[in-house]
Amino acid sequence: MGMGHLPLTFLLTIAISGLFALAFELGTTAPIGSFCLLVLLIAFSAVGPKSETDSRTTGTRFTVARVGLTCLLGGLAIIPAGVAPDPLLWSLAIAGIAAAGLEAADGWLARITESASGFSERLGEMTAALLVLALALLVWRLGIADLWVLAAGVLGFGERAIHARNPSVKRPDWRVWSELALRTALAVALIPTLPGPIAPALAGLAVLITVGQTAFTVMGPRPGASA
Incomplete structure (x- = not known):
């Protein structure tokens, strides 16, 4: 997907966040937050080493979809906490599961369609x-869970930053499945009909997976070593 599809990413993000806010009467905070997050994602992804052989692509259409869904969830996360109706919780869970599934398939699709680039990898x-x-x-x-669940998000950004310093180290294949399990666990925890202890347990599982991933990245193979 060429760089010309960036407007599509903005359009999709604005559309789904606006429709979501309209459907659940959430006001303008979520759409504005989603748009700001998208701008930050694009800006930070554009910062990085460039080479003459680096194709100018933004990934695949899966990338567009998961960026839009992720910015939607991020925008909704900044809304003041309160009692959320069950339809909203179900919608959040479905959006999270969809984004997780798209992420798992995105890397594979980018490789077979030759849509990967330095920019798209940083964006992803x-x-x-x-x-x-x-x-x-x-x-x-x-x-659903106490403050400790934020460790999953904080460690996730830290792990990505560590990996970015050694981009030549290939991630093992099992990482795709662990990433999918991590995101799915957090998304499923949002389902309102889960029995009481299940949702916090899923959140705890997500934190444990993130800790394991971070430990592997810190202690794992270095550039030039076998994965």
Whole structure:
């Protein structure tokens, strides 16, 4: 997907956040927050080393969709906490699961369509970290788990920053599944019909997965070593 699809990313993010806010009467805070998050994602992703062979792409259409969903969840996470109706919670859970699934498939699709670039990889990495932080914030602000659940989001950004210093180290294949499990656990924790102890347990599982991923990145193979 070429850089010309960036307007589509903005349009999709504005559309889904606006429609979501309208459907649940959330006001303008969520759409504004979603738009600001998208601007920050694009700006920070544009900062990085460039090479003559680096194709100017923003990833795939899966990238567009998951960026939009992630910014939606991030914008909703900054709304003051309160009692959320069940339809809203179900919608948040579905959006989180969809974003997690798109993330798992995005890397594979980018490789087979030759849509990967330095920019798209940075955008994907930052979007992945933001998704975890947004879901963790929602779980905390909705009273599903205590403040400790934010460790998943904070460690996620830290782990991405550490990996960015050694980009030549290939991530093992199991990381795709652990990332999917982490995000799915946080998203499923938002489902309102779960029995009482299940949702906090899922949040705890997400934190444990993040701790394991961070430990592997810190203590794992260095550049030039076998993965």
